[in-house]
Amino acid sequence: MRVILRLLALFGRDGGWMTGGIVLACLTILANFGLMTLSGWFLASAAIAGLAGVAAQNAFNFFSPAAGVRFFATIRVLSRYTERLVTHEATFRLLATLRVWFYTKLAPLAPAALQGYRAGDLLSRIVADIDTLNLFYLRVYVPFIAAAVAALAMVGFFGLFSLPAAVALAVGLGVTGLAVPMVTQWRGNAAGADITNLNAQMRVEMVDAIQGMGELLTYNAAPALQARVENLNKRLISRQAEMSAITGAGMAASGLFGNLTMLAVVIAAAVKVTAGQLGAADLPMLALGSMAAFEAVAPLPSALQYLGQIRAAASRIFELTDQQPAIRPIPGSAPQLSHFDLDLRGIKLRYEDNAAWALDGLDLHIPQGSHIGLQGSTGAGKSTLINLLLRFYEYQDGTASFGGVDLRAFSSEAIASYISVISQRTYLFHTTIRDNLLLAKGDASAADLWHALDVAQLADFVRAQPLGLDTIVGEAGVRLSGGQARRVAIARAVLKDTPWLILDEPTEGLDPVTERAFLRDLLAVMAGKTVLYITHRTAGLEMMDQVYALAAGKLRQPGNS
């Protein structure tokens, strides 16, 4: 419940649209209720007057109820249409609010908070979670509030005529709208969890089958996999059958209770009519009214289901955004630097309390203008050193200074204005090559961009594309090879033109021929800059002034290459 309240607090800004949607939703339900009750009363009254002779016929006010019937019909049509427009408008506004809120929260936390979410599908789950949260208003909030308000009004209206009928309606609405769906959901919980789980297991098998097909076939393991899938499918179908029996029972029960409510209302009204305490015309009115009333609770079963999903999604999202930023830079204006020496002494950094030190007393001095190579195998602390320098993670011990200023004074944005990174993980946005380059320098001219592409040896490729700089990169456009993507990173570094350049395994995954060409072209960018070249291999280290070996979080031994 606390999660839902937090979610509601986020929705504050678009209150006008949200309230409007609810008012219209109530109006839609009540207009139908009005149409049916008035029609029933009107027909019966007209029939009574018709039977009572000419005088009664003349005395009967035909036009007001007839106009009322038309009025309710018109209101119903208009409010249904505008309700859907307004609630959807509110939903889209909320989506924008939510995404901006989430992004604003997440940006200071990245990349530390997203460490566990590196894989693309986990991130897509977050995006899907945000989309799910967004359904809260449309699928949960509006149906519940509108049902509650409309139910109160309708029960109150019944109360004017017969208390037992009003009680019957209230109970009927409560049972079909809340009790039956809740019982259904509770009974379906176990099967539902199993279904999710079985689906996930089946997905693992299917992905195995597709991605590992060569090995499955050559090792003759496909029949075993098919048997496993068949078995999973059998279990899945039987659980789903169980689930469908539960929902089917819920639907049947809802219908049954709705009908029984109507019967109870008719009996309660009939007793009063027989006793002369209620007009004859009120009986058909209440009968039709009780049928129309159930429209209010019809969306509640699905609302209840959404509520469960939304609560789970909201918990995951809040868990993510509630994290503390990994670093807290010393407040104050960005440091002004006169030189760009880096000096690390006895640096210790670990990612969690009690974890092993990823950097364990690292001493490293990199004077401005030098080209330093750093070689180490997996787990030696190479990525941690980059996380330290880029201010993605805070260090726990030791002293670090950049340009003579304490490293703790820098935010990651501040340090990024001095350092460019070229790495195998260069991210290319699914947009034009131009936009991907402008990222590095927003006000770059076309000539600047072409110059950068020239240096990166990518200009010919881009020129060969029909759309040139406006070629879209990624799935919707042209796919770049691993080498080409890294050349975009070089072009970005040229545009950004920072005093420092970090090369983070820049040739990882390239074939040797491409690797060599790439390293050759890097030389052009390195001139005049301080360069830190980090690798687990040896290729390219010969281009450095000095090479250090990193092992277990500290330097092993200096040596000239």
Next chain:
Amino acid sequence: MSERIDPRLMAEGRRTRGALYFGIGLGVSAALLVILQAVLLAHLVRDVAFGHQNLAAVAPLLWGLAGLFGLRAALSYASEIVAFKASGKIKTYLRQTILNHVLKLGPVPAADEQSADLAGTMIEGIEALEPYFSRYVPQMALVVAVPLAILALVFPVDWISALILLGAGPLIPLFMVFVGYRAEAINQKQWQKLLLMSAHFLDVLQGLTTLKLFGRARDEIGIVARISDDYRKTTMAGLRVAFLTSAVLEFFASLAIALVAVVFGARLLHGNIDFYPAFLVLLLAPEYFVPLRGLSTHYHARMSAIAAARRMFDVLDIRVANTGTAPLPPLDAIDIVCEDLHFAYEAGAPVLDGLSCRFPAGQMTAIVGASGVGKTSLARLLLGFAKPEQGRIVINETLDLAELAPESWWQCLAWVPQNPRLFHGSIAANIRLGNPQADDEAVREAASKARALAFITAQPEGFETIIGDLGQGLSGGQIQRIALARAFLKNPQLLILDEATANLDLESEALVLEAIADLAVGRTVIVIAHRMAMAERADNVLVLEAGRVAAYGPPAQLRTADGAYARLLQAYEGDAEISNPGAELCV
């Protein structure tokens, strides 16, 4: 397009025709009982309000109604169960068929399909068919049956209101088709946009670190807001039209009820008609529109089923190439000759263009060449994953690979791809893929030969450690060595491997190379080499250029000759020395 998918889907439905029709029949009966219910209720109200009868007098009607309610509930429950049974059978059948088909197609066409997408089709896609069969199709039956039954009842009772209903009824589908088609087109456009917007947001999140590195994280907030806002505006423009569908339905339903009430009111007032028929028609008028309303809510079930079915049929429509059936006789050694192989993925872009070569028994042959020259394609042909368009592959001078049953060919070879796949399960289970009957001792020995024993026993659960589907928690070199252990355990006559040392760190690279050298002893080995170090260790080197053999022979011989191999060595610029593992280990 969607018009052609419906019949094909229904053809699938025919497999469970009995259950499907029975379920529909139950649903229609439950819906038709509503008419009987209205008749009883109208009698009841008339008898009490106008006949001045007390409750005791109308008790049979009350009991009748209660019984009817129970019957309706039972029928609706039964129809739900039966409808699921039918769709469950369809789902099972399609899932098996598609999986079989994909496995028959082999790895090459499957690689073209996005694997996540294909898995999605086989899981969520097939699930999307369920509401189509269990909701949409039965609803179609209701849309026809219920209004017709109501009209049939109302016509004899009061032809004027029957005409009103009849007039409103067919107009609705007409208007819905008119508005619906536009709405559908708009919907699909919106759907694309929605995907794009989600994709953009995902893109921004994935690139957040890059954005921060360029000091651009803050700017992107505005862009996220702007894109969401643009999307809202265009979507709402579309929805204004799309929602007309429901507005039209609402308009006719409300209009018909209001019209019935007003017209009856006037006639009742003048005593031209009894209360009973008027009330009966008023009770039935809303029910007349209920199935149509249901159809519009289940319409999106049809939309998503059709989208899913289209992807399914796309996969099922890929033709399976004919495979040979002859069993492979037991062979002691394997010698392979390729004669004039031609192969292309797309017409007009030959990958192999008249390639002839020989892989002698018991020797290691390295295939080298620049990327895109046909190395992988040649391996695929040798593995039988693809068929040459022309030419043939001959085993031991007598057997044509095309005529052999693929399963029996695979039995005598092991394949280690560049990125070996570890399957979800324990390390032991992954190694045992090479020989399911192998005992623990044999698995251990295979791991030891593959230089994998040390790191496996260092795992928390040893051989029983569960590894994720992508080998989570293991390094690239460790995954390679588990794959090699698999091959050791299989003990094949032929080993085909795609060298993957490019991404391994030096220590792993050394161990992998040692293991490969051990594994190669006494077998025919074909290795796609990406580094010259590997090629230099082979007995023979096959240099490919533009889908043909540019040079062939022992590396020592080729090195000195001024040919393709020497040029390649030149291009790799002494790569052999750099990846020499000894250099790093003695630092």
